[in-house]
Amino acid sequence: MSSVTFSPEAPLVNVDKRRRAVLIVVLCTWIGAAAQVLIKLGTKQLEHAGFLATAIGIITIPKLFAGYCLYGIFTALMVYALRHGELSILWPIIALTYVWVSILSVMIFHETMNPMKIIGVAIIVAGVAVLGLGNKA
Amino acid sequence: MALVLGGSVIGSFGAAFLKSGAVAVRRHWSSIVFNWRLALGVCFYLLSSVFFVKGVSDPKAELSVLYPMVSLGYICTLLWSRLFFKEAITRTKLSGVGLILVGIVFISLGNH
Numbered sequence: 001m002s003s004v005t006f007s008p009e010a011p012l013v014n015v016d017k018r019r020r021a022v023l024i025v026v027l028c029t030w031i032g033a034a035a036q037v038l039i040k041l042g043t044k045q046l047e048h049a050g051f052l053a054t055a056i057g058i059i060t061i062p063k064l065f066a067g068y069c070l071y072g073i074f075t076a077l078m079v080y081a082l083r084h085g086e087l088s089i090l091w092p093i094i095a096l097t098y099v100w101v102s103i104l105s106v107m108i109f110h111e112t113m114n115p116m117k118i119i120g121v122a123i124i125v126a127g128v129a130v131l132g133l134g135n136k137a
Numbered sequence: 138m139a140l141v142l143g144g145s146v147i148g149s150f151g152a153a154f155l156k157s158g159a160v161a162v163r164r165h166w167s168s169i170v171f172n173w174r175l176a177l178g179v180c181f182y183l184l185s186s187v188f189f190v191k192g193v194s195d196p197k198a199e200l201s202v203l204y205p206m207v208s209l210g211y212i213c214t215l216l217w218s219r220l221f222f223k224e225a226i227t228r229t230k231l232s233g234v235g236l237i238l239v240g241i242v243f244i245s246l247g248n249h
Contacts, residue, residue, distance in 0.1 A: 120243030127236030
């Protein structure tokens with residue numbers, strides 16, 4: 001216990017809980033990336049569907065359904081993390097989803113990884129690392 | 138363009154409501170089900186993603202204009218964290234968010 005913060009709503013927020021909140025959000029970004037990939041795969045079966053067909057498809061197409069379920073889990077975990085962590089640290093970390101989606105797109109959709117994307121991925125990871133450091137202080 | 142701008146700001150409000158709803162969660166299930174802040178947060182978040190998808194898929198949309206607006210969402214979230222939850226805006230947080238925004242710009246440039 002190197003540092004504790006004091007606020008009227010949460011008398012003692014300890015460092016362990018805050019660190020765990022960051023790890024939960026990182027887990028959320030994996031779930032969010034998986035959800036996006038599943039939804040992208042699922043929408044292939046919806047090429048010329050109208051609004052109603054799309055709405056029904058969310059329930060009847062397993063990949064779409066699984067994708068949206070993952071978004072539900074994402075939200076629940078996010079709320080759990082926000083209970084113990086700071087919004088100004090946890091919210092920007094969601095940007096890690098871009099990193100996983102870029103990597104998964106290469107693996108699953110055989111999209112090409114160009115230097116721009118690699119630099120972008122590296123900079124986002126660096127930014128999240130900086131926020132992680134800010135969480136300790 | 139206005140859609141993406143609106144989406145960013147609405148999304149940042151969604152974040153703020155999710156946070157304030159999350160703080161209000163207690164052991165009892167009713168604190169989740171009847172939590173209007175959480176519900177509003179989820180609605181705002183969904184609405185912002187709809188705005189985003191619509192705004193970005195517009196063929197006239199210029200990335201050079203869109204991405205500053207996306208970053209505005211992140212800045213707003215920092216602002217609400219300070220205003221509503223009394224979180225400190227440190228230099229470390231600003232540099233972390235700054236790096237993330239630069240990274241997002243690079244990835245989007247690589248996509249086009």
